[in-house]
Amino acid sequence: MPTLCPERARAAARALSNEQANHPGWLGGLPLGIKDLDRVKGVRTTFGTLGLSDHVPDFSDHFVERLEQRGGLVVGKTNTPEMGAGGNTFNAVFGATRNPWNTALNPGGSSGGAAASLATGETWLSQGSDHGGSLRTPAAYCGVVGLRTTPGRVPTTLVAGVSAAHIGDGVIGPMARSVRDCALFLDTLSGFEPRFPLSLPSPNTSFQDAVARSTARVRIAYSSDLGGLCPVEAPIRNALASALERVEAEGGSVIEDCPDLTGLEETYRKLRALGLVASFSRLPEDVYQHFKPALRDNWAYARTLTLEDFADAYIDRTRLFLVMQRFLEDFDVLACPAVSCMPRNSDVEWIDEIEGETFDDYLGWMKFAFLATTAGLPAASVPVAVSRQGLPIGIQLVGPPRGEATVLAVARAVEMAVGGPFGPIDPVVA
Numbered sequence: 001m002p003t004l005c006p007e008r009a010r011a012a013a014r015a016l017s018n019e020q021a022n023h024p025g026w027l028g029g030l031p032l033g034i035k036d037l038d039r040v041k042g043v044r045t046t047f048g049t050l051g052l053s054d055h056v057p058d059f060s061d062h063f064v065e066r067l068e069q070r071g072g073l074v075v076g077k078t079n080t081p082e083m084g085a086g087g088n089t090f091n092a093v094f095g096a097t098r099n100p101w102n103t104a105l106n107p108g109g110s111s112g113g114a115a116a117s118l119a120t121g122e123t124w125l126s127q128g129s130d131h132g133g134s135l136r137t138p139a140a141y142c143g144v145v146g147l148r149t150t151p152g153r154v155p156t157t158l159v160a161g162v163s164a165a166h167i168g169d170g171v172i173g174p175m176a177r178s179v180r181d182c183a184l185f186l187d188t189l190s191g192f193e194p195r196f197p198l199s200l201p202s203p204n205t206s207f208q209d210a211v212a213r214s215t216a217r218v219r220i221a222y223s224s225d226l227g228g229l230c231p232v233e234a235p236i237r238n239a240l241a242s243a244l245e246r247v248e249a250e251g252g253s254v255i256e257d258c259p260d261l262t263g264l265e266e267t268y269r270k271l272r273a274l275g276l277v278a279s280f281s282r283l284p285e286d287v288y289q290h291f292k293p294a295l296r297d298n299w300a301y302a303r304t305l306t307l308e309d310f311a312d313a314y315i316d317r318t319r320l321f322l323v324m325q326r327f328l329e330d331f332d333v334l335a336c337p338a339v340s341c342m343p344r345n346s347d348v349e350w351i352d353e354i355e356g357e358t359f360d361d362y363l364g365w366m367k368f369a370f371l372a373t374t375a376g377l378p379a380a381s382v383p384v385a386v387s388r389q390g391l392p393i394g395i396q397l398v399g400p401p402r403g404e405a406t407v408l409a410v411a412r413a414v415e416m417a418v419g420g421p422f423g424p425i426d427p428v429v430a
Contacts, residue, residue, distance in 0.1 A: 001033055001076035001117055002094040005043045009073045020070050024206035025188030027071040033117045033126035036077040037084045037110075038172075039157065040064055043074075048082040048091035051287030061157040062193055063127070063172055070188050078126060079113030083279075084170075085295050087137055087366055088349055089113055092290070096346050099141060101391050104430035105343040108138035114175050115142035121424030124176075125185045131170040131272065133339065133369025139175060139381035140338035140394030143422045145182045145411065146175045148372055148379045150402050152200040153186075155193030164278035165197050169271055169373055178421035179382065179412040183207040186404060203405060210405035214412040216250040220397075221331040223258035229265065230367040231355040233341045239393040240337060243384035246417045258334070259327040261371065263316050268370040269363065270313035273302035294349065294362055321375045321401070328400040333410045337368050338381040338394040371398060378404045380411045384418045392422065 009031070016029055039045050039057040041064075046053050060068075068074065079089050079097045089112025090096035097112045099105040100119040107116045111128030115138035118126050128135030130148040139146030154172040158165050174185035183206075191202040222244055224237050244254045280288065280299050291299075328334065341354045350362030359365055372379035379398040386392055395414065399407035415421055 001113065001122060002079050003036065003044050003077040005040070005074060005076055008043065009075045012068060012073050016071060023070055024208060025070050025184065025190075027067070027125070027188055029071060029073055030124040031075045032067060032072045033076055033078040033114055033123040034064060034074055035111055035114055035127055035129055036080045037129060038064065038127065040074055040077065043077060045077065046093045048080045048084070048093055049287060050092050050290040053093045062155045062195060063189055066191070067188055072125070072188065075123065078111070078117050080110045082292055082295060084110040084129065084131070084134060085298065086110055086350065086362060087133070088346070089138070090346070098346055098427070099343055100425055100427040101143065102428050102430050104345055105391070106141070106346045106348065108141035108339070108343065110134040111146070111175065112138045115139055115144050115146070118142065118144045118175055118177055119425055120427060125181060126175045127172060128175045129170060129172050131275070131373060132363060133366050135173050135175055136369055136379060136381040136396060137339045137366065140383070140392065141343045143383045143392030144175055144177050145179055145383070145421070146381045147173045147182055147186060147404065147407065149173045149186070149404060150200065150378050151376055152196070152198035153404065154189045155196035155199050158196065162282055167275050167278050169275055177424065179408060179415050180208065180211055182380075183211040183408050186408070200402065205405070207405055207408055211408050211412045214409040216252055216413050216417065218247065218252040218410045218413045219330070219332045220244065220247065220252060220254045220335050220410065221257040221327070221333070222254055222335045223256065224337065226336055226368065226371065227258040227261055229261060230337070230340050231357045232337050233355060235342060235387050236337050236340070236393055239385035239387065240335070240395050243395060243414065243418050244335065247414055250413070250417045252413060252417070255331075259323045261320065261323070264320060264370055264374060265367060267313050267316040267320065268374045270305060270309050271317060271374060273305050274310050274313070276302040297361065317374050320371075324371070324375045324377060324398075325401055332406055333397040333399050336396050336398070338396040339368060340365055342387065342389075342391055368396060377401060378407045380407050382411045382414055383420060383422055384414065390428065
């Protein structure tokens with residue numbers, strides 16, 4: 001972690017109270033990492049950009065307050081690409097985060113620092129966030145579990161005149177080394193927050209209980225390419241097929257099937273552009289001037305779109321939501337790769353070719369992430385194999401609306417079928 005706060009963590013440990021010890025998300029002194037896109041009072045928070053390299057907030061985000069109230073100890077901030085934009089974790093403030101399984105490779109992004117901190121045992125739990133796979137890709141690359149939550153499941157902090165709460169595509173989510181720990185972390189993070197307009201109440205049954213009741217008799221639909229949307233490298237395709245055979249051997253049902261996802265990529269790109277307009281249009285010039293070219297290109301594209309484009313995107317996302325809602329009446333989850341390819345060298349900003357298909361920008365290689373974000377569905381990345389080169393491979397499980405409990409229960413069944421979870425590792429220095 002590039003920014004540590006040991007004195008703050010020690011003070012919190014000394015002040016630890018059992019006042020909320022009966023809460024299902026009680027953490028009891030577990031060390032946590034907070035992504036450097038989110039505020040911790042009195043701790044340097046840079047958003048990975050030079051224009052905010054000395055920023056120290058005077059308040060903590062809502063979910064950070066909640067974590068500390070429920071016994072978590074924030075030990076530091078984890079690295080992120082600039083403004084969280086990118087599938088590789090590097091920035092001009094702190095440099096690159098390396099993949100612990102092979103330090104010549106990248107850990108994914110944008111929650112690459114969070115995933116690396118978990119894989120190495122630096123933290124017990126680490127908070128991530130996700131729009132275009134920002135916690136699912138790093139979880140797959142670093143051999144940990146990451147859960148993209150339903151918008152509103154975890155409250156975020158709003159700043160009047162800056163925040164756009166009702167554009168809820170970017171979400172906070174738990175990351176951990178096991179499904180059970182991920183469920184614990186979600187119990188801690190979730191719950192109604194009156195200061196956040198999309199906030200959802202906690203379910204009547206804890207997420208940990210849902211995992212504890214998990215059975216092997218899961219119903220999984222599987223598509224290796226989401227109906228031709230995404231190319232995928234052979235090691236990933238083969239590893240997932242093998243993992244699902246083991247799920248079937250334990251009593252689960254796996255059927256190759258995929259709903260009609262026509263228009264998904266175009267819809268995702270428009271919705272993401274709307275979020276960029278909301279996020280960047282009020283930034284001061286002394287912050288914007290430091291943005292990397294890829295981020296400036298994203299902003300330029302966003303400004304070419306019209307009101308009709310954004311209206312079409314919202315109509316199309318509703319159609320895709322309904323398609324998935326109906327499809328998942330017959331299955332617990334839709335399984336697919338978490339990411340299209342194995343990790344590349346750490347100095348590769350974004351991947352421009354997979355299996356002969358080329359991409360014009362850094363979103364092209366992350367298409368497996370688009371579905372859950374566009375339809376507003378929960379999705380988990382769970383490690384299921386290690387490649388011949390010694391690298392972890394993850395499967396993505398996309399669940400029904402507000403169905404984190406279902407996703408986590410299936411994730412636990414998959415984890416047990418493949419002999420998981422992985423434990424912490426010492427970095428493999430290349």
